[in-house]
Amino acid sequence: MNFYVNQVQHKPAFREAVYKGDIFLETSQRTAHELCALARHSITAAFDGETDHQSLHKMMPVETFVERVTALKRQFTNGPQAKALIRDFIREIGADPQDYIFDVPRVRVVPNYDYLHAGVSYAYKAHRDTWYGSPDCQLNTWMPVYTIEPEQTMMINPGYFERPVHNSSSSWSLNDWINVQRHKAKDNITQEARVHPVPLEEIDNQSEIRVAANSGEMLIFSGSHLHGTVANFTDKVRFSVDFRLMHLQDLMSKRGAPNVDNGCVDGHAGFKDFFHASDFSQFQGVNP
Numbered sequence: 001m002n003f004y005v006n007q008v009q010h011k012p013a014f015r016e017a018v019y020k021g022d023i024f025l026e027t028s029q030r031t032a033h034e035l036c037a038l039a040r041h042s043i044t045a046a047f048d049g050e051t052d053h054q055s056l057h058k059m060m061p062v063e064t065f066v067e068r069v070t071a072l073k074r075q076f077t078n079g080p081q082a083k084a085l086i087r088d089f090i091r092e093i094g095a096d097p098q099d100y101i102f103d104v105p106r107v108r109v110v111p112n113y114d115y116l117h118a119g120v121s122y123a124y125k126a127h128r129d130t131w132y133g134s135p136d137c138q139l140n141t142w143m144p145v146y147t148i149e150p151e152q153t154m155m156i157n158p159g160y161f162e163r164p165v166h167n168s169s170s171s172w173s174l175n176d177w178i179n180v181q182r183h184k185a186k187d188n189i190t191q192e193a194r195v196h197p198v199p200l201e202e203i204d205n206q207s208e209i210r211v212a213a214n215s216g217e218m219l220i221f222s223g224s225h226l227h228g229t230v231a232n233f234t235d236k237v238r239f240s241v242d243f244r245l246m247h248l249q250d251l252m253s254k255r256g257a258p259n260v261d262n263g264c265v266d267g268h269a270g271f272k273d274f275f276h277a278s279d280f281s282q283f284q285g286v287n288p
């Protein structure tokens with residue numbers, strides 16, 4: 001596996017590298033920094049003007065926190081500004097928005113683990129996004145909104161990129177997740193009752209990497225990498241922004257990372273969450 005720093009720009013072959021497991025860190029994409037600025041603005045708005053975002057969990061009962069985070073996520077994901085910034089990001093890296101579709105942008109909020117680690121702030125166990133129905137060509141982006149430490153970040157475990165993990169994805173349904181489970185996020189406060197696709201074997205964390213980055217410094221990696229949330233035991237809330245890109249031609253011709261263990265069979269159920277980057281029209285899917 002290779003780790004590239006600030007090399008995506010005008011590198012058309014970066015997708016092929018991502019499909020082989022390479023990871024990119026982009027520290028100065030203007031649009032990434034603007035997405036984080038938008039996230040900060042949205043957090044302030046959702047929490048009644050409070051600007052000490054990393055201490056929000058100390059200011060209110062967890063039920064209120066969950067309510068505000070639910071509103072924050074809805075506003076950020078569905079507002080027009082984040083979508084426009086994703087389109088502009090594609091242009092910024094020298095690519096054509098006509099060639100890409102994207103999954104809705106998301107802001108994630110991970111407070112201290114003992115305060116909340118379920119529902120709207122679910123701490124993802126090690127997983128591949130393909131277990132959740134993502135296509136093999138999915139390009140994941142992820143960036144912290146504030147400077148973070150290794151104890152607060154997300155982990156990627158490249159040792160498993162080509163190594164199968166015994167997992168429960170074959171008995172998990174994306175359709176059920178979208179139509180039933182996702183709406184229950186706010187009801188899961190003390191523990192996560194919703195079923196996720198998870199490893200059914202012990203994960204060796206020897207090759208795990210944790211990138212502690214600054215605001216707007218973006219990781220780009222294959223959604224097929226094994227990755228997950230690092231439980232946050234610090235006293236600061238972790239905020240991050242992520243979105244997923246798919247190159248249309250790669251999707252239609254089934255190019256992408258190798259599928260070593262994914263059993264999810266209804267990934268197409270997620271296509272309605274995908275938008276064309278050129279005009280934000282809803283993606284209609286591909287012919288099988």
Ligand SMILES: [Fe+2]
Binds near residue numbers: 124127128129227
């Ligand atoms: Fe993921």
